[in-house]
Amino acid sequence: MKINVQFDVTPEELREFFGLPDVKSIQNEMLDRLRKQMHEGVEGLDPSKLMAPFLAPNLRSMEAAQRMLWQAFMNPRAGSGSDKQE
Secondary structure, eight states: OOOOOOOOOOOOHHHHHTTOOOOOHHHHHHHHHHHHHHHHHHHHOOOOHHHHGSOOOOSHHHHHHHHHHHHHHTTTTTTTTTOOOO
16 A cells, blocks of 8 residues: 655755744845855955965075976976876
8 A cells, every 4th residue: 555645845844844043034034144254254365374384494485486396387396206208
């Protein structure tokens, strides 16, 4: 025997039926706060300070990092171990 039951209700009606609270206003308030904090945090963001812990001590300045990248582009085989002549 097989029984199928279908309910045609909206999410709000189902929430009320189960007695769950309406948290839409709290969600909107929290999203507004989060949005405000994200906008305030971006104003003083310095990418070089953000990346400093991940860089080796000799690459902490932007000039040193740019020099290292420029040297890698100018001589791509250096340091790759593929300098062997065949």
